[in-house]
Structure formats: structure tokens, C-alpha cells
Amino acid sequence: MSDETFPEIRDAVRRLCADFPGSYWQGLDRDRTYPTEFVQALTKAGFLSVLIPEEFGGSGLGLGAATAILEEIHRSGCNGGACHAQMYTMGTVLKHGNAEQKAKYLPAVADGSLRLQAFGVTEPTAGTDTTRIRTFARREGDHYVVSGQKIWISRAEHSDLMVLLCRTTAREECERSSDGMSVLLVDMREAVGNGLTIRPIRTMLNHATTELFFDDLKVPVENLIGEEGKGFRYILSGMNAERILIAAECIGDAKFFIDRASAYAKDRSVFGRPIGQNQGVQFPIARAYVQMTAADLVVADAAAKFEAGQPCGTEANMAKMVASEASWFAADMCIQTHGGFGFAEEYDIERKFRETRLYQVAPISTNLILSHVGTHVLGMPKSF
Ligand SMILES: Cc1cc2nc3c(=O)[nH]c(=O)nc-3n(C[C@H](O)[C@H](O)[C@H](O)COP(=O)(O)OP(=O)(O)OC[C@H]3O[C@@H](n4cnc5c(N)ncnc54)[C@H](O)[C@@H]3O)c2cc1C
Numbered sequence: 001m002s003d004e005t006f007p008e009i010r011d012a013v014r015r016l017c018a019d020f021p022g023s024y025w026q027g028l029d030r031d032r033t034y035p036t037e038f039v040q041a042l043t044k045a046g047f048l049s050v051l052i053p054e055e056f057g058g059s060g061l062g063l064g065a066a067t068a069i070l071e072e073i074h075r076s077g078c079n080g081g082a083c084h085a086q087m088y089t090m091g092t093v094l095k096h097g098n099a100e101q102k103a104k105y106l107p108a109v110a111d112g113s114l115r116l117q118a119f120g121v122t123e124p125t126a127g128t129d130t131t132r133i134r135t136f137a138r139r140e141g142d143h144y145v146v147s148g149q150k151i152w153i154s155r156a157e158h159s160d161l162m163v164l165l166c167r168t169t170a171r172e173e174c175e176r177s178s179d180g181m182s183v184l185l186v187d188m189r190e191a192v193g194n195g196l197t198i199r200p201i202r203t204m205l206n207h208a209t210t211e212l213f214f215d216d217l218k219v220p221v222e223n224l225i226g227e228e229g230k231g232f233r234y235i236l237s238g239m240n241a242e243r244i245l246i247a248a249e250c251i252g253d254a255k256f257f258i259d260r261a262s263a264y265a266k267d268r269s270v271f272g273r274p275i276g277q278n279q280g281v282q283f284p285i286a287r288a289y290v291q292m293t294a295a296d297l298v299v300a301d302a303a304a305k306f307e308a309g310q311p312c313g314t315e316a317n318m319a320k321m322v323a324s325e326a327s328w329f330a331a332d333m334c335i336q337t338h339g340g341f342g343f344a345e346e347y348d349i350e351r352k353f354r355e356t357r358l359y360q361v362a363p364i365s366t367n368l369i370l371s372h373v374g375t376h377v378l379g380m381p382k383s384f
Contacts, residue, residue: 026345120163
């Protein structure tokens with residue numbers, strides 16, 4: 001069980017999270033505001049820089065440590081969605097940036113003075129079909145001039161930099177549809193009001209997500225990451241870490257629901273006995289535990305392969321899928337176990353229920369994972 005991994009880190013995360021109880025999250029949720037104090041505390045403790053190598057000022061502990069941190073945050077009733085991208089978005093710079101870009105950005109991301117936690121891929125008309133994105137960066141001298149639109153770009157208002165995927169060659173002019181896209185590092189501090197407009201989207205959970213409008217935004221050519229036209233590959237390579245880390249958050253959510261439900265089922269007495277004595281109540285809790293334990297093993301396997309530098313696209317996808325299904329089953333079970341009290345804000349269950357539902361849609365929806373397994377692993381024909 002992953003509980004045995006990184007016990008000191010887990011313990012330190014739990015102690016930090018104890019300072020941010022349910023009442024803190026309930027207040028933010030009501031007002032749809034950003035957990036600034038929580039993010040600052042995690043940054044100060046060094047928990048957001050564990051994937052950055054020591055030579056760039058991080059602790060270089062790796063993905064296993066990162067999964068332990070995010071799992072504990074979620075098990076404690078907190079939410080890592082406001083800052084998990086500060087951990088992994090820098091991977092695009094680390095893996096594909098040049099020496100100057102790494103030296104310029106990574107130490108500042110490691111110490112938290114620079115927030116690199118916005119990631120702009122999804123567009124309203126392209127959806128999951130990423131090769132159809134239309135945001136275009138045309139080269140003019142020593143700048144790119146960007147126009148287009150993105151949607152669901154989380155934390156854009158709380159980030160100094162954004163990794164942006166855009167077309168630099170029209171799809172029709174490329175040999176392969178995945179060619180002709182490039183990654184630009186956008187400095188949000190200069191961009192907002194100078195060609196970039198951010199419009200927040202209010203959603204069923206407190207997630208600081210936004211819509212972005214680019215109207216001839218100038219981005220210096222030196223902010224191109226890697227080679228022009230190869231951006232889609234760079235983005236794909238960063239997605240494995242994201243999926244594994246979000247799977248770890250789902251495991252944490254599932255544990256939160258199982259902890260709460262089993263405690264309540266032992267405590268709540270109806271018809272003169274604890275409700276947990278009834279197998280109709282007890283078995284769904286046990287089933288949630290079994291599903292979470294199985295998913296946890298898949299997540300650990302994906303993280304181990306990632307750390308060993310082995311291909312892990314399928315494992316990362318499968319981990320995200322089974323973990324998000326385990327957390328959703330546990331969420332539903334937890335509401336049912338609590339009866340009416342599951343709907344009361346002060347119990348935090350309805351909030352976590354709303355929060356964990358996201359992970360079957362973002363960062364990639366379940367159908368697309370099934371399609372990957374059906375075609376890439378099982379060799380069946382592609383439907384698109
Ligand atoms: C709160 C939130 C935060 C987000 N944050 C970010 C972010 O920071 N950066 C970013 O770039 N994006 C972000 N996203 C976008 C997210 O990655 C997408 O919503 C997700 O990938 C699904 O894309 P879509 O919404 O366009 O759905 P669509 O592509 O329109 O799909 C709709 C549904 O149809 C299904 N579907 C589509 N095509 C097929 C097919 N061929 N076969 C079977 N089923 C299919 C999908 O599985 C899905 O269930 C966020 C989304 C949300 C809701």
C-alpha cells in the first residue's frame with residue numbers, strides 16, 4: 001500500500017493541512033475564491049518543487065513523492081487543484097527547453113517566486129480533438145503574434161507564466177495533423193491587457209478556471225520551447241505526469257470518503273444499532289475500499305514506470321481512469337451513508353463530491369482513455 005511510501009512527507013503534509021480545515025474550504029467555495037494562504041504554505045514547505053532537479057533548486061524527489069503529497073492533501077479534505085500544476089507544468093521547460101530557459105525559469109519556479117501553473121491547450125471548437133486547435137502564432141521578426149481563443153484554462157489569473165499550445169502552420173499545410181503546432185511560454189504579467197483577456201468561468205466547483213482571448217498578443221521568439229512545429233509531442237510527453245498526479249488526488253479523495261463513511265457508520269445509530277452493522281450500509285463502504293486499493297496499485301505502477309524513465313502512456317491513462325472511478329464510487333457511497341447530513345455544507349462531503357467528479361472529464365475524459373486502450377493496446381480499429 002502506498003501509505004508506506006514517504007511516511008515523513010505524508011506526516012508533514014497532514015500537519016500542514018490541519019491548519020486548513022473544512023471551514024476554510026467552505027468559505028472559499030461559497031465565494032469562489034483562490035486558496036492563496038494554502039498555496040503559500042505548500043510553496044514555503046517546498047512541497048511544490050519536488051519534481052524539479054536539485055541543480056535547479058528543487059528537491060528532485062520525483063513523482064512518487066509528488067503522488068504522496070497530493071494524495072495526502074486530498075485525503076485531508078483539502079484540494080490540490082489550485083496548485084498541482086506548479087509541480088508538473090515546468091516539465092515542458094525541463095524536458096524541452098534550452099539551457100538559458102531552464103536557468104532563467106526553473107530556480108524561480110522552484111522557490112515559488114515565479115508561478116508556472118497555467119497550461120493552455122483546450123479550445124471551444126476543437127475540444128478533445130487537439131490537432132484542430134485554431135489559436136495561431138505567426139512569426140513577425142523577433143516576435144510571434146498570437147490570435148485565437150482557449151477555454152477551461154485553469155489558474156490563468158494566478159500564474160505568472162503559461163505554457164501555450166498554438167498552431168504555427170495551418171493543419172491543411174502539414175503532412176500529419178499533429179505537426180505544425182508549437183509551444184510558447186507566455187508571460188502573463190506582460191500579456192494581460194496587451195493582447196490577452198482573461199474571463200473567469202463559474203463552475204460547479206471552486207477551480208479558478210477561465211476563458212482566454214488572444215488578440216494579436218506579441219510573444220518574443222526566445223519564448224519558443226524546443227523546435228517550432230513539434231509542440232504537440234512536447235505537450236503529450238508532459239501529460240503522463242499530470243495524469244498520474246491527478247490519479248493520486250483521486251486516491252486521496254477516495255480515502256477521505258471511506259474514512260468519513262466508516263467513521264459515521266460506526267457512530268450513527270438508527271433502529272437501535274449503528275447503521276454500519278447493516279450490510280446494506282457496510283458493504284458499499286467495503287467495496288469502495290477494495291476499488292480504491294486496486295486503483296492505488298495501478299497508480300503506483302504507473303508512477304514507478306515514469307520514474308524509471310520507461311514508456312508509461314497507457315499506464316498513466318489507466319491509472320487516471322480507475323482512480324477517478326474509485327473516487328466517484330466512494331463519493332456517491334459517502335453521501336448515501338450520511339443520509340441527509342451528506343448534503344450539509346459543514347460536513348464537506350457534498351463539496352468533495354462535486355470536486356472529485358471533475359476527474360472523469362479533465363484532464364482527459366474516460367471515453368478517450370478507453371479509445372486509447374481499445375486501439376493502441378488491443379489493436380482494434382480507430383473510430384476517429
Ligand atoms: C474545471 C476544468 C478545468 C480544466 N482545466 C484545463 C486547463 O487548465 N487547460 C486545458 O487546456 N484544459 C483544461 N480543461 C479542459 C479539459 O481537458 C477538457 O474539458 C476535456 O479534455 C474534455 O474536452 P471537452 O470539454 O472539449 O469535451 P469534448 O471533446 O467536447 O467531449 C465531450 C464528451 O464527448 C466524448 N467524446 C468526444 N469524442 C468522442 C469520441 N470520438 N468517442 C467517444 N467519446 C467521445 C468525451 O469523452 C466527452 O465525454 C479543464 C476542464 C474543466 C472542466
